[in-house]
Amino acid sequence: MKARVHVMLKSGVLDPQGEAVRHALGSLGFEGVNGVRQGKVIELDLADGTDEATVTEMCEKLLANTVIESYSVEMA
Amino acid sequence: MKARVHVMLKSGVLDPQGEAVRHALGSLGFEGVNGVRQGKVIELDLADGTDEATVTEMCEKLLANTVIESYSVEMA
Numbered sequence A, B: 001m002k003a004r005v006h007v008m009l010k011s012g013v014l015d016p017q018g019e020a021v022r023h024a025l026g027s028l029g030f031e032g033v034n035g036v037r038q039g040k041v042i043e044l045d046l047a048d049g050t051d052e053a054t055v056t057e058m059c060e061k062l063l064a065n066t067v068i069e070s071y072s073v074e075m076a
Helices: A016-027 A052-063 B016-027 B052-063
Strands: A002-009 A033-046 A069-075 B002-009 B033-046 B069-075
Touching (some): A016 A033, A016 B052, A033 B016
Antiparallel strands (some): A033 B033, B002 B069
């Protein structure tokens, strides 16, 4: 089974990578880009029967830095 | 309006970051993790009326390296 985890910087935390992308899009002539936030997506290929609680535990222990990042888990 | 872009390494392209996560999860005692792929997610805050074709153009020109990465666009 598959799980997908999104990890984003919490709002209020400065995102220099996203800011660089926003600036670069402006330089390329794309208008109306008000904001960009960049995060990570992690796709896990797990043994059948793994539950969402286990994936949440992976996020808490390794995948996200919960001081500055928020995460969401999607099971598929 | 918001758009969300996922950028993943194409299958067959070595993903050392994902491999490191897989190994670290194993070290932490999580079993049954068969594979991990790590990619980027980019959330764009765009002016109203921006269409999906424009976001696709952003991906082609800046957000993804289409030689080794694939992307998908979700408008919201």
